[in-house]
Amino acid sequence: MTGVQFRDSWRFCCLLLAVSVAGGCATMSESECINADWREVGRNDGLEGKRQTQLARHYDACIKYGITPDQDEYTAGREAGLTIYCTQDSGYWEGRNGAGYQRVCPASSEPAFLSGYRAGQSVYDAIENIRSIRRQMESAKARIGSLEGEIRKIESPGDESDTEEKKPEGNIEDRRREIRKLEDELDSLRALRAFAVAEYARAIERARNLGYTEEFRLDEVL
Numbered sequence: 001m002t003g004v005q006f007r008d009s010w011r012f013c014c015l016l017l018a019v020s021v022a023g024g025c026a027t028m029s030e031s032e033c034i035n036a037d038w039r040e041v042g043r044n045d046g047l048e049g050k051r052q053t054q055l056a057r058h059y060d061a062c063i064k065y066g067i068t069p070d071q072d073e074y075t076a077g078r079e080a081g082l083t084i085y086c087t088q089d090s091g092y093w094e095g096r097n098g099a100g101y102q103r104v105c106p107a108s109s110e111p112a113f114l115s116g117y118r119a120g121q122s123v124y125d126a127i128e129n130i131r132s133i134r135r136q137m138e139s140a141k142a143r144i145g146s147l148e149g150e151i152r153k154i155e156s157p158g159d160e161s162d163t164e165e166k167k168p169e170g171n172i173e174d175r176r177r178e179i180r181k182l183e184d185e186l187d188s189l190r191a192l193r194a195f196a197v198a199e200y201a202r203a204i205e206r207a208r209n210l211g212y213t214e215e216f217r218l219d220e221v222l
Contacts, residue, residue, distance in 0.1 A: 043078065083109070201216060
């Protein structure tokens with residue numbers, strides 16, 4: 001065995017150890033293992049930005065059927081897939097869709113990928129931030145409405161058939177204090193929303209500067 005072969009074998013053993021520790025679901029079925037074109041499997045994994053450790057997962061899935069992945073074919077295919085994945089356009093849409101980046105791109109193409117990825121991620125994060133604030137505001141408004149309803153029930157005289165347990169527990173002043181607190185929170189959330197909308201506009205502008213036809217669709221996120 002040459003030094004290069006020993007090094008490659010050692011690397012593969014390390015990958016197998018990592019997968020055996022991490023565990024997880026099988027990546028391929030028996031029929032997929034039997035009929036696998038390992039160059040194509042590697043290419044597809046490269047197109048999806050999968051790490052080299054994915055090969056060890058395929059090994060773990062296929063070895064039970066007596067099939068060993070072709071490491072050389074897989075690696076060649078994965079590298080071909082990465083040449084398509086590691087581009088600005090691919091990076092942009094990975095970030096725009098909220099996908100993670102596994103640090104798989106080589107040094108020569110990673111800057112372009114990250115340029116797109118960060119721009120797309122900025123748009124995604126800005127939209128998610130606005131939606132999160134919206135959900136918090138809706139929750140606060142719903143709670144205020146609930147408290148106001150409880151106050152009305154406590155204040156209403158009711159009829160003789162009413163029983164005390166039908167009325168909400170606690171007192172009116174406690175509820176009014178909570179309402180005031182929630183209204184203050186709503187004021188703060190409105191300010192945060194304004195900042196978030198401004199950041200959304202900036203993110204859209206950065207995307208457009210890179211050539212992506214993003215539209216400022218505030219009505220869809222508020």
